[in-house]
Amino acid sequence: MPDDRSTVRTAGAVGAPAGPPLLASRLTPAVLPRPVVLRPRLARLLDAGVASPVTLVRAPAGWGKTTLLASWRQAVTEADPDAPAPAWISVEAGDDSDRLWSYLAAALRSVADPGGDPAATPMPDRAPRPDELEVLAAALAARERPVVLILDDLHRVTDPAALAGLEFLLRHTEQRLRVVAAGRAGLPLAVHRLRLAGELTEIGPGDLAFTADEVADLLTAHGVAVPAAAVERLRGRTEGWAAALRITALALHGQPDPDRWITQLGADQPEIAGYLREEVLAGLEAADRDLLRRAAVTDTVCAGLAVALTGDTDAEGRLGALAEDVGLLHPDGGRPVWYRCHPLLADLLHRELARLPAEEQRDLHLRAAVWYAGNSRPADALRHALVGGDWTRATDLFVTGWPELAYDRGGPTGPVPAPPPAEAVSRDPELALACAAQRALDGDADAAHQHLRLAAGHARALPEPRRSRFARLVAAVELTLARLAGDPDAVRATAARLLATRPAVASPAVASPAVAEPTAVAEPTAVAEPTAVQATAGRHALVAPDGGATARADDPRAGTGDDADVRAVAGTASALLALDAGDLAGAASGFAAALAAARSAGRPRTELVCASRWALLAALRGELRAAEEAARAALALPPCQGWSAQLDCGYAYLALALVALHRDQPAEAEANLTLAAPANEEAAAGAVAVWCRAYLRGDEGDLAVAHRLLVEARSRWSGRGGELDARLRAAEADLHSARGDVPTARDLANGHPSTPAPPLAVAAARVELRAGDLRAAARLLPDWSASSSADWPLPVRLDAALLDAVLAARSGDGRRAGRTVEQALDLAAPDGYRRPFTRAEPGLRDLLAAHLDSGTAHWPTVSDLVRAVEVPDGRGPVGASSAALDEPLTERELTILRYLQSILSNVEIAAELSVSVNTVKTHVRNIYRKLDATRRRDAVRRARQLRLI
Numbered sequence: 001m002p003d004d005r006s007t008v009r010t011a012g013a014v015g016a017p018a019g020p021p022l023l024a025s026r027l028t029p030a031v032l033p034r035p036v037v038l039r040p041r042l043a044r045l046l047d048a049g050v051a052s053p054v055t056l057v058r059a060p061a062g063w064g065k066t067t068l069l070a071s072w073r074q075a076v077t078e079a080d081p082d083a084p085a086p087a088w089i090s091v092e093a094g095d096d097s098d099r100l101w102s103y104l105a106a107a108l109r110s111v112a113d114p115g116g117d118p119a120a121t122p123m124p125d126r127a128p129r130p131d132e133l134e135v136l137a138a139a140l141a142a143r144e145r146p147v148v149l150i151l152d153d154l155h156r157v158t159d160p161a162a163l164a165g166l167e168f169l170l171r172h173t174e175q176r177l178r179v180v181a182a183g184r185a186g187l188p189l190a191v192h193r194l195r196l197a198g199e200l201t202e203i204g205p206g207d208l209a210f211t212a213d214e215v216a217d218l219l220t221a222h223g224v225a226v227p228a229a230a231v232e233r234l235r236g237r238t239e240g241w242a243a244a245l246r247i248t249a250l251a252l253h254g255q256p257d258p259d260r261w262i263t264q265l266g267a268d269q270p271e272i273a274g275y276l277r278e279e280v281l282a283g284l285e286a287a288d289r290d291l292l293r294r295a296a297v298t299d300t301v302c303a304g305l306a307v308a309l310t311g312d313t314d315a316e317g318r319l320g321a322l323a324e325d326v327g328l329l330h331p332d333g334g335r336p337v338w339y340r341c342h343p344l345l346a347d348l349l350h351r352e353l354a355r356l357p358a359e360e361q362r363d364l365h366l367r368a369a370v371w372y373a374g375n376s377r378p379a380d381a382l383r384h385a386l387v388g389g390d391w392t393r394a395t396d397l398f399v400t401g402w403p404e405l406a407y408d409r410g411g412p413t414g415p416v417p418a419p420p421p422a423e424a425v426s427r428d429p430e431l432a433l434a435c436a437a438q439r440a441l442d443g444d445a446d447a448a449h450q451h452l453r454l455a456a457g458h459a460r461a462l463p464e465p466r467r468s469r470f471a472r473l474v475a476a477v478e479l480t481l482a483r484l485a486g487d488p489d490a491v492r493a494t495a496a497r498l499l500a501t502r503p504a505v506a507s508p509a510v511a512s513p514a515v516a517e518p519t520a521v522a523e524p525t526a527v528a529e530p531t532a533v534q535a536t537a538g539r540h541a542l543v544a545p546d547g548g549a550t551a552r553a554d555d556p557r558a559g560t561g562d563d564a565d566v567r568a569v570a571g572t573a574s575a576l577l578a579l580d581a582g583d584l585a586g587a588a589s590g591f592a593a594a595l596a597a598a599r600s601a602g603r604p605r606t607e608l609v610c611a612s613r614w615a616l617l618a619a620l621r622g623e624l625r626a627a628e629e630a631a632r633a634a635l636a637l638p639p640c641q642g643w644s645a646q647l648d649c650g651y652a653y654l655a656l657a658l659v660a661l662h663r664d665q666p667a668e669a670e671a672n673l674t675l676a677a678p679a680n681e682e683a684a685a686g687a688v689a690v691w692c693r694a695y696l697r698g699d700e701g702d703l704a705v706a707h708r709l710l711v712e713a714r715s716r717w718s719g720r721g722g723e724l725d726a727r728l729r730a731a732e733a734d735l736h737s738a739r740g741d742v743p744t745a746r747d748l749a750n751g752h753p754s755t756p757a758p759p760l761a762v763a764a765a766r767v768e769l770r771a772g773d774l775r776a777a778a779r780l781l782p783d784w785s786a787s788s789s790a791d792w793p794l795p796v797r798l799d800a801a802l803l804d805a806v807l808a809a810r811s812g813d814g815r816r817a818g819r820t821v822e823q824a825l826d827l828a829a830p831d832g833y834r835r836p837f838t839r840a841e842p843g844l845r846d847l848l849a850a851h852l853d854s855g856t857a858h859w860p861t862v863s864d865l866v867r868a869v870e871v872p873d874g875r876g877p878v879g880a881s882s883a884a885l886d887e888p889l890t891e892r893e894l895t896i897l898r899y900l901q902s903i904l905s906n907v908e909i910a911a912e913l914s915v916s917v918n919t920v921k922t923h924v925r926n927i928y929r930k931l932d933a934t935r936r937r938d939a940v941r942r943a944r945q946l947r948l949i
Contacts, residue, residue: 022102022103022106025090026089026090026092026103027087027088027089027090027103027106027107027110028088029066029069029070029073029088029090029150029152030066030070030090032067032070032071032074033067033246035221035222036067036071036221037214037217037218037221038071038217039068039071039210039214041211042068042072042203042207042208043071043072043075045201045203045207046068046069046072046180046203048201049180049201049203050146050148050178050180052178052198052199052200052201053170053175053177053178053179053194053199053200054170054178054179054180054181054189054194054199054200054201055178055179055180055181055200055201055202055203056181056182056183056189056191056200056201056202056203057069057180057181057182057183057203057208058182058183058184058202058203058204059184059204059205059208060184060205060280060328061184061243061275061279061280061283062241062242062243062244062275062279062280063205063208063209063241063242063243064208064242064243065152065182065183065208066152066153066182067242068182068208069150069152069180069182073085073086073088073150076148083145084110084111085111086111086148086149086150086180087107087108087110087111087147087148087149087150088107088150088152089103089104089107089149089150089151089152090152090153091151091152091153091154091156091157092153092156093156093158094156095156095157095162096159096162097159097161097162097165100157100162100163101128101165104149104165104166107149108140108147108149111147111148111149128165133165133168133169134172136169137168137169137172137173140169140173140176140177141172141173141174141176142176143176145176146175146176146177146178147176147177147178148178148180149177149178149179149180150180150181150182151179151180151181151182152182153182153183153184154181154182154183154188154189155183155184156183157188158188159188160188162188163188163189166179167189167190170199184283208240208242209239209240209241210235210238210240210241210242210245211235211240212231212232212235214240215231215234215235215240215245216228216231218245218246218249219231219234219249219252221249222249222250222252222253223253224249224252224253224258225258226252226258226259226262227259229259230258230259230262230263233262233263234248234262234265237262237265237266237343237344238265238343238344239342239343241342241344243275243279244272244275244344247269247271247272247275248262248265248269248272250271251269251271265344266344266347267344267345267347267348267351268347268351272344273348273351276344276345276348277348280328280345281348287312287318288318288321288322290310291306291310291312291315291318291319291322292322292328292341292345292349293349293352293353293356294306294309294310294353294364295309295310295339295341295349296341296346296349296350296352296353297309297353297361297364297365297368297384298368298380298384298414299340299346299414300332300338300339300340301319301338301339301340302319302336302337302338302339303315303316303319303336303337304336304371304375305368305371305372305375306318306319308367308368308370308371309364309367309368309371319337319339320337322339323339328341328342328345329341330342362388362389363388365384365385365387365388366384366385366388366390366393368380368381368384369381369382369384369385369388369390369393369397372384373397373401376404376604376605376638376645378397378401378404378405378408378605379405379408379438379441380414381397381401382394382397382398382401382405382434382437382438383414383417383438383441383442384414385397386417386420386434386435386438387414387415387417387418389418389420391420391424391428391431392428394431394434394435395428395430395431395434397434398430398433398434398437398473399430399434399469399473402437402473402476402477402565402569403476403565403568403569403598403601403603403605403606404603404605404606405437405441405476405480406476406479406480406483406569406572406573406606407572407605407606407609408441416442417435417438419435420432420435425454425455425458426458429455429458429459429462429470430455430470430473432451432452432454432455432458433451433452433455433470433473433474433477435451436448436449436450436451436452436455436477437476437477437480439451440477440480440481440484441480441484443484445481445484445485448477448481449481452474452477452478455470455474456474465503468501468503471501472498472501472566475494475497475498475500475501476498476569478490478494478497479491479494479495479498479569479570479573481494482494483573483576488577488580488581491573491577492574492577494573495569495570495573495574496570498566498569498570499566499567499570501566502563502566502567503562503563562601564597564598564600564601565597565601565603567593567594567597568594568597568598568600568601568603568606568610569594569606571590571591571593571594571597572590572591572594572598572606572609572610574590575587575590575591575593575594575610575613576613578590579591579613579617579684580682580683580684580720581720581722582717582720582721582722582723582724582725583722584617584620584621584722584723584724585723587613587617588614588617588618588621591610591611591613591614591617592610592614594606594610595607595610595611595614598610604637604638605645607634607637608634608637608645608648608649609648611630611631611633611634611637611652612631612634612648612649612650612651612652612655613648613651614630615627615628615630615631615634615651615652615655616631616651616652616654616655616658616684616685616688618630618655619631619654619655619656619658619659619662620658620688620723620724620793621793621794622662622793622794622795622796622797622798622831622833623794623831624659624662624663624831624832624833625830625831625832627655627656627658627659628655628656628659630652630655631652631653631655631656631659632652632656634648634649634651634652635649635652635653646678647678647679647681647682648679649675649678649679650675650676650677650678650679650680650685651676651679651685653672653673653675653676653679654672654673654676654679654685654688654689654692656668656672657669657670657672657673657676657689657692658688658692660672661692661695661696661835662795662831662833662834662835662836663832663833663834663835664834664835664838664839666696666699669692669696670696673689673692673693676689677689683716683717683720684717684724686716687713687714687716687717687724687728688713688724690709690710690712690713690716691709691710691713691727691728691731693709694706694707694709694710694713694731694735695731697709698735698738699839700941701937701940701941702937703735703738703739703940706735707732707735707736707739710728710731710732710735711732713728714728714729714732723757723759723793726757726758726759726760727759727793727796729748729749729759729760729763730748730749730759730760730762730763731763732748733745733746733748733749733760733763733764733766733767734763734766734767736748737763737766737767737770737771738770740898740899742767742770742771745763745767746764746767748760748763749761749763749764749767750764758782758789758792758793758796758797758800759793759796761780761781761782762781762782762796762799762800762803764780765777765778765780765781765782765800765803766799766803766841768780769803769806769807769841770841774807774810774811777803777807778807778811781800781803781804781807782800784797784800784801784804785801785823794827794831794833795833795836797827798824798827798828798833798836799836799840801820801823801824801827802820802821802824802836802837802840802841802844803840803841804820805817805818805820805821805824805844805847806840806841806843806844806847808820809843809846809847810843814850817847818847818850818851818854821847821848821851822851822856822857822858824836824837825856825857825858825861825862826857826858829858829861834865837865838865845866848862848865848866849866885930885931885946886930887930888930889926889927889930889948892923893923893926893927893930894948895913896909896913896920896923896924896927897927897939897940897943897948899912899913900924900927900936900939900940900943906920906921906924924936927939931943931946
């Protein structure tokens with residue numbers, strides 16, 4: 001116990017001399033700042049964490065680590081006053097092994113069992129010898145309840161050997177020692193070993209960040225009232241950073257307009273700026289501070305860009321350390337890894353960057369422009385060239401790279417460039433077009449149109465062929481404006497104007513990159529110009545003067561923007577419109593043509609846009625081999641970095657997910673769906689991704705989740721109609737019929753009774769088959785063998801063929817059933833289809849097994865399929881009865897088992913069967929017992945494995 005309020009003297013081992021005095025303030029947490037906001041979710045994380053040997057709370061300064069641990073310790077003590085409070089040590093800079101162990105000994109001694117003899121266990125007051133450690137470990141292992149030790153600011157220990165004794169105790173006390181450590185970076189513990197051993201709980205900035213509700217609680221505790229929208233803005237601006245929130249809460253007192261103050265919150269707030277400088281940046285090495293300041297010229301930075309900006313070849317390691325150890329940068333998880341700063345820190349760094357000499361700032365922007373231009377980021381390269389005032393480079397980037405700019409996703413991502421001087425625009429009017437393109441990508445349409453008008457006024461004296469190229473560039477900028485505005489009519493009109501500017505004689509094709517072309521994409525015909533479109537310019541049309549051209553005729557950029565580029569950009573724009581409108585066939589042909597043109601022009605960015613989407617469309621049509629080759633070729637293109645490229649690659653991964661689904665490879669499908677996530681924000685990709693997940697959940701027997709996902713998929717595609725809508729409706733009809741909801745399935749499948757699309761017609765036939773009406777099923781099933789069916793998606797045609805085979809078998813025509821199965825195998829073999837066979841109607845396995853005996857050209861495939869649909873435990877084939885169980889299900893139990901597939905409750909099932917709910921509950925308990933299941937989902941999955949349902 002302390003001798004007074006400030007010091008406590010160490011006791012050491014029995015008979016040992018007293019050690020140096022210790023500060024009592026380091027053995028108890030500081031007084032909590034008031035008001036304290038309770039955060040139960042973090043307390044629960046710590047409660048769960050102390051079940052493991054080590055819990056690490058790691059985050060930069062100001063994230064509330066100490067406050068969290070102190071408040072949690074207080075809550076634990078109040079919850080069980082009879083138990084000793086968790087031991088506490090505040091680590092200070094300069095603590096060597098002996099000093100640290102003096103405090104460790106005092107802390108461990110303070111939590112001796114009540115009524116026990118603290119001196120009975122030797123507590124070394126210096127770095128212990130091995131024999132002392134073994135004695136101490138044995139004593140701790142013999143304790144009835146674990147010892148909880150909190151080490152605050154553990155990052156201040158600079159010598160990893162100082163904690164060697166503590167790590168020995170963690171390994172040899174049979175988990176009777178629980179350490180909760182908080183620190184900023186480089187914690188000197190064997191983190192990787194503990195993580196691999198499953199003995200580590202980690203709480204990071206993402207966990208410590210205040211939620212919107214916690215932000216509201218904090219403001220309320222400080223007596224500040226703001227609208228809910230302002231709370232969300234404050235959380236977004238601070239990203240839940242505790243120190244910034246507390247500073248903000250204090251500063252909001254007395255503000256006449258708190259909502260507006262929050263909107264303007266930034267690093268110009270003195271308290272926030274001071275905290276960032278003194279607590280965050282001051283502890284960094286000079287090289288790390290310089291790296292952060294220089295990297296602030298961009299919103300995000302990767303290793304290659306950091307090297308270009310700083311010239312430091314160790315920039316990659318520094319970025320990783322600032323993210324992993326210090327926590328100042330947030331990685332995006334991609335390859336290469338891109339990092340971003342916290343918004344308030346980025347704001348401060350931007351302000352410090354602005355204090356650099358103008359020439360140094362210009363140099364940084366030009367370094368960034370060169371790196372971006374060489375790494376397929378043309379929009380960023382153009383922006384930095386303009387901000388850096390390199391007008392010639394900016395113009396060259398635009399004139400030679402406009403096709404790659406056309407499909408950037410846009411959005412403000414950096415400083416707004418100053419307008420170029422009038423003499424630069426007069427000398428090179430394309431510079432004004434470059435500025436217009438940059439402002440269009442930043443979302444400032446008004447500024448873009450101003451630059452376009454300026455360009456038109458300066459370009460009247462351009463000679464041919466430069467004037468024709470200029471009109472082409474104007475149309476390209478207007479196409480970008482129309483695309484980003486989401487105006488389909490304007491996109492069509494500007495794409496037509498762009499096509500009208502094609503050169504009369506195509507210039508020599510630029511060599512395309514060495515990327516394998518998808519085998520299914522033959523060289524398509526060029527995109528035809530609309531006959532109604534005359535070769536007139538758009539809103540900023542140029543009228544050729546009657547002579548007196550003053551601009552130079554020897555254009556150094558001649559040969560750019562040729563026929564292939566025009567076809568690639570205009571064709572891609574039209575194909576994207578078709579895809580968004582649901583015209584899958586038109587989109588596929590459009591992307592194929594634009595893909596060939598992009599390859600001819602050597603435009604990998606446009607090629608990625610087209611190839612990735614064509615791959616998805618090919619997968620939707622069932623051309624699995626071609627889709628897989630196209631997707632992998634797209635992913636193998638030279639890396640086009642940034643979010644736009646991630647979205648395009650998402651389409652390729654989604655195509656691979658569909659391929660894996662049809663080949664009955666669920667794990668691979670799941671993996672590719674995860675990688676496809678960036679594309680999910682777009683309507684087509686989002687609907688297809690959710691549809692694919694619905695199939696996977698349905699295959700697992702979770703029909704309720706599958707249904708919810710299908711409803712979501714249809715909602716994402718709502719209003720677009722077309723083939724994809726029909727297939728989504730058909731999938732939902734199949735699901736309803738599988739759950740026994742025949743009326744709803746009929747309504748979905750017969751939504752267009754006059755001329756139902758093939759997927760809906762096949763679904764309608766399947767509904768009647770499952771309802772037991774073979775005649776109606778045969779009548780509704782479309783003729784899958786007719787020549788017109790060659791245009792159907794192959795999965796639909798295969799489903800129809802196998803359904804026809806099952807119908808033939810059930811009607812007693814085994815010979816026709818066998819012929820139909822063989823034809824289906826012929827269709828499926830080239831692309832490796834499996835799912836239509838493994839997930840087909842009951843009875844198909846018997847047909848496949850009989851087909852092995854009667855002879856087939858696909859014997860290995862059929863043999864594999866027969867094995868694939870057998871019961872995993874070998875107790876019976878498809879269609880086996882409940883006799884395969886040790887205790888068979890009764891007829892009533894089988895009936896209720898079928899209802900368990902649905903989302904009906906026990907009460908609703910009882911109403912359907914006109915029995916009491918207790919009767920249903922009794923049967924359900926019997927079903928669980930006989931199927932060795934503990935819940936509904938497991939019983940359904942087990943029953944499906946046994947082919948009982």
